[in-house]
Amino acid sequence: MENEAVDQGQDATARRRLRRRVLIASVAGCAVLGGALALLPSGPGQGSARPPAPAPAPGARALTAVTSGVPAALPDLAALIDRRERRVRAHPRDAVSWAVLGAAYVEQGRRTAQPAYYPKAEKALRASLEVRSRDAGALSGMAALANARRDFGAALTWAEAAVKADPKRWTAYSQLIDAHTGLGHHKAAGRALDRLLKLRSGPAVRARAAAVYRDRGLREDAAAALSDAAAGAAAPAERADYLERAGQLAFESGDVDVALRHFQEAVRLDPDQRAALAGQGRALAALGRTTEALTAYRAALARQPCPEYALELGELYESMGLGQAARVQYDLLRERAARAAAAGVDEELVLGRFEADHGDAESAVERLRAEWRRQPGIAVADALGWALHRAGEDEEALTFARRATDRAKGGAVRSALYSYHLGMIERELGREGPARRHLQEALRISPRFSPTLAPKAEEGLRELGEPSVEDVPDFEDWSAGE
Secondary structure, eight states: OOOHHHHHHHHHHHHHHHHHHHHHHHHHHHHHHHHHHHHSOSSTSOOSSOOOOOOOOOHHHHHHHHHHOOOHHHHHHHHHHHHHHHHHHOOOOHHHHHHHHHHHHHHHHHHHHTTTHHHHHHHHHHHHHHHHTOHHHHHHHHHHHHHTTTHHHHHHHHHHHHHHHHHOOHHHHHHHHHHHHHTTTTTHHHHHHHHHHHHHEEEEEEEEHHHHHHTTOOOHHHHHHHHHHHHHHHSHHHHHHHHHHHHHHHTTTOOOOHHHHHHHHHHHHOTOOHHHHHHHHHHHHTOOOHHHHHHHHHHHHHSSOHHHHHHHHHHHHTTTTTTHHHHHHHHHHHHHHHHHHTTOOOOOEEEHHHHHHOOHHHHHHHHHHHHHHHHHOOHHHHHHHHHHHHHOOHHHHHHHHHHHHHHGGGOOOOOOOHHHHHHHHHHTTTOHHHHHHHHHHHHHHTTTTTHHHHHHHHHHHHHHOOOOTTTTHHHHHHHOOO
């Protein structure tokens, strides 16, 4: 890393000297040329003052991305990993290179859904900490690793240690936000964002802020922040990542056509943006373009074997009446989740969701109760409530489903799925007024939120019929639905 830093410093000095010479030479002509320069074409062969600076090498691009908390292109990451592996073999006491290598492994594992990268990341980061026990970069890398593994308690511990070691290291606050969110500490996540915004601005910070705004139910603020982040992104892979997040937000809001455009543009900018491929599948399925949806999902799974994508594809097959094809995907889900667990990744949430709807509801309750004890986030509250409903324990299910939609307890996310779950639980309990409102809310938020569940929400509303004059919600119902 030191050699690269020297080279980059020399290049920067040369560029500054060149800019000063160009500036001095051009001052005398500025008054004469004035606005005319703005009208001249600026392309190849137009007599530009100097050629553009050469693009940085792939490893250097990834180094900048990894150390500044922004997404990196997969080929650049591979080049960086190769370079750092050679560096630490030659210099095993180079703490900085070990930390960079560990962070690159985390990003590679996250982008590819290949959990085998995570033990390698942990080994590299611990090697860095053996040399420098309070290195903020390695501590922040350990926090990122724990978040990637969905071990939010450990992530919080590592992120707090990174902030203590270097309170001005802004990337540590991003990991702190993710850890607090996963643990259901939404006020603490907001405080961490406030500290981050005081330290740093720019696209990566705007994208991080967007996630917090979304969790607070501030969808318009989140969309504006992501738009700003995408517009200010320095590299195609970074912009593609922010567009994919914007697509997720648009899909959750029911803007399926907008979501599809975001996902398509993300894949055009970065063909390795596999989450956007899965997003295309989700959006195309919602638009009724089933054949294209299947193609997109298969491509995403071939390149990024994520258990959640296997669940979505399986449910799409089910909605088409293709039970055997769905079961193949569910088997793959179990296999990939087991592989991830062997690498330290917590996949209990997706497994619990799967078992609740397609397997053993009692097993889902057991898994999700344990997950709730470990990290009581809003997504876990919703999943546990639904699993309890599927297991026939509707009174307790209602408690968790309400919690997932209770703004006072962090449930400010406007989720069609959460509203659907709450409405169906209330319907089973004979609470027709609240059930009707929440099922209507689910379809109002996103009429096509799921190929299997949206039709069930419509069927549930038809069975409930029109409200009667006596169907007036009591105070408890209104407060639970807020």
